Amino acid sequence: MSLNNAVMAMAGVMVLLSVVLAATVHPNFMIMTIVVGVMMLQSAFTGFCPAAMILKKMGFK
Numbered sequence: 001m002s003l004n005n006a007v008m009a010m011a012g013v014m015v016l017l018s019v020v021l022a023a024t025v026h027p028n029f030m031i032m033t034i035v036v037g038v039m040m041l042q043s044a045f046t047g048f049c050p051a052a053m054i055l056k057k058m059g060f061k
Helices: 003-024 027-046 050-057
Strands: none
Touching (some): 003 050
16 A cells, blocks of 8 residues: 555544444544545645655554
8 A cells, every 4th residue: 555545544434433423422523534535635735645655654654
């Protein structure tokens, strides 16, 4: 799996997890969805992606 695909998969898992937590635990977990969306937007414009840096250190290429 490429680094780009891993970042997209990680973002998808985080969004789905936050929606499930918001529906079952507390609505404030929707903040997590907002944070993931904002980080994806800023990554698209700036090229800086903390998730990519973490995944790269884990061995994704």
